[in-house]
Amino acid sequence: MNENQQYDAFLRTLRHQDYNGPIFQTSVQNLFHTYLSLVPNRQHYNCRCCMNFLDRYGGLVTVDSSGNLVSLFWEMSLPAGNFMRPIVETLRDIVHRSNITGVFYSPEGTFGVQENYDKKRSLTWSHMAAPNRYMWTDRIKTAYQGEAEKLEDFKNVQRALGEYRRDTLEQAVQLLESEVLYRSEKVLGPAKWLLDCRTKNTNQLWNAVATAPPGFCHPRASMIGTLLDDLNSGLDFESVKRRFAEKMSPMAYQRPTAAPADQTIEQAEKLVEQLGVAKSLERRFCLADETVRLWTPVAKSGATGVFGHLRQSPPAVVGTDVKAVTWKKFQEIVLPTAESIEYLVQSSANYSAYLTAVHTDSPILFQWDNPVNWYVWHGGSSAEQFSLTAGRYVSVIGITLQPNAWESVAEHQGNGVLFMLEGAKDIRHAGNSLFPETLRSEYHGIRKVIEAYSRKATIHPSEGQHAAGLLLQKNSASSWRGNKFKVTSKGITLMYNIDRWD
Ligand SMILES: [Zn+2]
Secondary structure, three states, rough: OOOHHHHHHHHHHHHHHOOOOOEEEEEOOOOOHHHHHOOOOOHHHHHHHHHHHHHHHHEEEEEEOOOOOHHHHOOOOOOOOOHHHHHHHHHHHHHOOOEEOOOOOOOOOEOOOEEEEEEOOOOOOOOOOEEOOOOOOOOOOOOOHHHHHHHHHHHHHHHHHHHOOHHHHHHHHHHOOOOOOOHHHHHHHHHHHHHHHOOHHHHHHHHHHOOOOOOOOOHOOHHHHHHHHHOOOOOOOOHHHHHHHHHHHHHHOOOOOOOOHHHHHHHHHHHHHHHHHHHOEEEOOHHHHOOOOEEEOOOOOOOOOHHHHHHHOOHHHHHHHEEEHHHHHHHHHHHHOOEEEEEEEOEEEEEEEEEEEOOOOOOOOEEOOOEEEEEEEOOOOOHHHHOOOOOOOEEEEEEEEEEOOOOOOOOOOOOOOEEEOOOOOOOOOOOOOOOOOEHHHHHHHHHHHHHHHHOOOEEEEEOOOOEEEEEEEEHHHHHHOOOOOEEEEEEEEEEEEEEOOO
């Protein structure tokens, strides 16, 4: 291979590299200068396009699991005879010795210019270039704003780690895990994350900040900060608990406190348009068929076939004792063989309905990957309100988790399981139930308006069996009270009281 062929081989390898983001900028500077001092023919390789590539992107890195810097472009291995091999090694060493200065975002699909045409000489020039596998696609913030925000996030987290001692953090996580604090699951995620950050080196911390879920990087300004401050100041446990409950009440937590000002509305309308979410705000009742179900009743055998109706099923053996079980045990032991389940309708319970987007092609607003959300009424609702008759058994037509747990469990949004009941349908006007705490971070700027809209908007009707019924929620003690289920499997009917999550 001559020099040109060797160089082409280098360019090809450069274009086909793989890397795992997120990408970071480093303190590396003037890489082109170094490069020029190493190539065999300075004049020949002195090119503006390649200079731009090296000086803008040459220092980019990712971070591996041990916290080492990995050069985005110079980890390649070239054949021993290639003249670029020692040059690439030098560039790699320089990058490995640098420090991360921030995350790197770019809306461009390619780093550098791959080719351009020289009219004068009728020649096509190839340059250093590579695809950007982590393109910036946010439509509200620019890449630059995104970088600035992450830098602030990093500083915030670093400051918090300096302020809160390890044992205080551990104490907080323990309290949150024990679930003695009201709605603790909302704060547990960020608290565990912060505790985990204590064990990280600077590069790993950058990685953690770059990939953190929305809201995790503002510990001091959020509930975890309040809790840590209270623990730090040596308040007694009852006071800590009371102060936490006050701030976590659904009425106070992340709810905008005042009606939105005209200016905010205008700004929000612009954003709604920019984001294309106007359609996402139109909601309808979700149908049972549209949920991801853990269980559905077994179709009655004997109901099919010409003589099916003549076959007699043996009389069911009925157990009268009500057995108390946890949801986890019920799911593990009872559900796999359950053919039918009935629920004894209570006059008042944690009845709930699921909602979904009217327009299936509209952007998803929530922190999970489907358009379905749920609501319950504060203090429970009456059977009549959900079109059910108290004191009677009703068929459970399916069991589904809260939509945030359908794909993977987003634990900080809590967990719950819905027993969908035959004919259940909320007849009261619930608004759209687009609660700010469940929205993706890019919508936080307009949450006041979304909530105001949500309160006024009507839910579009849906024909068919609604995804509605009894919602048992891990952290809502009242949802577990007094529930009786009749479960039939293999000719035996037993009574269960599912009385807590696990
Ligand atoms: Zn070039």
